[in-house]
Amino acid sequence: MAGSPQFRQAMFCVPALKEPKPKGENKTLKELTMLLVIDCGNTNTVISVFDGLEKLAMWRMATDSKQTADDHAVWLDHHMKRASIPGDAITGAVIGSVVPACLPAFKRLISKHYGFEPLIIDGKDPAHGVAVRIDRPEQAGADRIANSAGAAEYPLPAMVIDFGTATTFDLIDADGAYIGGTIAPGVNLSVDALYEAAARLPLIDPASWNTEMPVIGQNTVDAMNAGLFYGYISLVEGMIDKLGAATGTPMTVIATGGLSALFTSAIRGVDHHAPDLTLRGMVLIHQYWSNNNNE
Known part of the structure; x- marks a missing residue:
């Protein structure tokens, strides 16, 4: 039942949400009604275009609060033209940002x-439709709310591990509510911290990490690679175990985020790798909001 319209209906208590149209359906891009999804993170901003739950295009840029709405418009227009997506096909937009300084320019871009x-997905505004059951719901980040919505496509309860600037562990209960989690330093933060704080240690590139690397380093670089990679795996596996024990309930464990591909296959306990989970959660939230506002 997970992933079905009925499953999401139970979570959001709204009519069944739109599913992606079958590929090959005779419909031109100009005839589509598309949603612009802007996921602004601390390091990178991902902008994508969806038709229903079908992702048509996705682009990534460095997050920069100095960029204006016009700067974003020029950048986005260039990429949309290359993807043959007409601007007038965009009929809706949803923005989730963990960088408050970037939000005005993106809002202005749309308007x-x-x-x-x-x-705008905001912990202070319940329009997103996700129940937030923590001490201070207004502190829930847009990314964690979106991850909770995206987890509705999987069996609940669930744990979402988001490998970004920070590595977050989001817990979603059987009702689809976000009930809290943990925040740990992200992979690249750990890499940068070693390089910046230790005069003789080089900067490591995580892109080369794999499970064939030796656990015991015979030189400085190998020792750093082993400590960072296997140490991070142990951190994540340890948190999966501890959070599972704290809830006392078996959970579906979902990995997402820009660096999740590096670790998913190496980490014990991960059930699904869902790189688009946050984006799909934002789409589901927009559909919930649209259904409520069109009644």
Whole structure:
């Protein structure tokens, strides 16, 4: 039942949400009604275009609070033209940002260049439709709310591990509510911290990490690679075990985030690798909001 419209209906208590159209359906890009999804993280911002739950295009740029709405418009127009996506096909937008300083420019991008107001995912505003059962719901980040919505496509309860600037562990209960979690330093933060704080240690590139690397390093670089890679695996496996014990309930464990591909196959206990989980959660939230506002 997980992933079905009925499953998400139970979570959001709204009519069944739209599923992606079958590939090959005779419909031109100009005829599609598309959703612009902006996921602004601390390091990178991912912008994608969805038709229903079908991702049509995705682009990534460095997060920069100095960029204006016009800067974003030029960048986005270039990429959309290369993907043959007409701007007038964009009929909705949803923004989730963990960088408050970036939000005004993205809001202005939508209102000025597309002529409508975007949905902003905000812990202070329950319009997102996800129950947030923590001490201070307004502190829940847009990414954690979106991950909770995206987890509704899997059996609940669930744990979402998001490998980003920070590595977050989000817990979603059987009702689809976000009930808290943990925050640990991200992989690249750990790499940078070693390089910046230790005069004789080089900067390591995580892209080369794999399970064939020796656990015992015979030189400085190998020792750093082993400590960072296997140490991080142990951190994540340890948190899976501890959070599972704390809840006392078996959970579906889902890995997402920009660096999740490096670790998913090496970490014991991960059930699913879902690189688009946050984006899909944002789409589901927008569909929930649209259903409520069109009644």
